[in-house]
Amino acid sequence: MSPRKGLDTTAVLLKAVEIADRDGFDAVTVAALGKALGVRPPSLYNHVAGLPELHKLMVAAGYERLLERMTQAAAGRSENLAIHAMSNEYRQFAKDHPGLYEAMMRAVDFEDPDLRRRAEAVVALVVQVLVPYGLDKDDALHAVRGLRSILHGFTSLERSGQFGLPLDLDESFRRLVDTFLAGLCSMKNERHDS
Amino acid sequence: MSPRKGLDTTAVLLKAVEIADRDGFDAVTVAALGKALGVRPPSLYNHVAGLPELHKLMVAAGYERLLERMTQAAAGRSENLAIHAMSNEYRQFAKDHPGLYEAMMRAVDFEDPDLRRRAEAVVALVVQVLVPYGLDKDDALHAVRGLRSILHGFTSLERSGQFGLPLDLDESFRRLVDTFLAGLCSMKNERHDS
DNA sequence: TGCCAAAAACTAATGGGGTTAGTTATAATG
């Protein structure tokens, strides 16, 4: 009835995430958003500057939520237990929000300092969890890059259906993280031996 | 001059790959292809059924080339040397063909048996290289999933600029593969111990 | 209570994509 639907930026963002997670990132169009919100496409420009701006909002929200979940997963845990908990949470986040995760990996504009800061906060969390392993600064950063690669690589291939074989995915993931952690220790010991 | 430009499917495919690698996967449009080939957009439909079909051709060509390169890299090498060689080749392929690699990760239709076969051929190659490690069948498949995750994760994050810090990327990559291999050995030994 | 300004919706229109239908012109074949 009323021409005032009471929309705001947050409502648009939430609906965008909903569409992305249901139909994929490419389904987040101004037209689809308008239809889902019961509004003509141009009306959305009262709340969001355009599609690129909306993508940026989605990515920012995604990193914020991911950081929350990983922080909580790491709380009260340390070393391998903490790494496994964070890893599982990362993977579960990507499963819960496939479209949002896709946005985070595709629609990133690294000129934007806000996005950069949010992404770095996740890195900082992992660095912190790696402290007890006694790696020096560079070693720790290399290790974070490695863990990120593992987490993103596995979740990305899993989500796009590239693991075709009928072999338990949870088991593959657990082993991968385990293997990486075992390798970290083994390589540290080797260096001490020499 | 002549209204016959002598185009064929291969020429269109090659130009599509060229555009993708130069300007990104999303820049591969019928309009851009037509302009690059000196032809009006509808003319392309004489050689390619449409954009989805073209994407499928790109992905198929990408897997074929990747398999060639990894096979050659593994030739005459074994164990860790072979794994490192294949890994470096994988990463270099993604660097040489960023847009094509993007297509392989984004535009995959797994209903298509041809694409499925090509992707599985790469998996089979890695399985073969893992034979000397003496893993049983399931262990080997889990390991292949792990290695794929590592390779895709690292190259993907590297290419999208998500590794912000000024820390040597070659070194990070080498260490990641090393860590994984060390972990594989270490976990095999642990199992033998128990 | 009634008016007024801010803002949120709207319609209309532009430009750019992918694609289809139908037409023209060229090159190869007999």
Added chain:
DNA sequence: CATTATAACTAACCCCATTAGTTTTTGGCA
């Protein structure tokens, strides 16, 4: 040299993002 297959073309349609300009509603203030 005529015929035929085909590769190009033009015209047209639909969908999308976006801008400009207009209407309508709401919330606050005289």
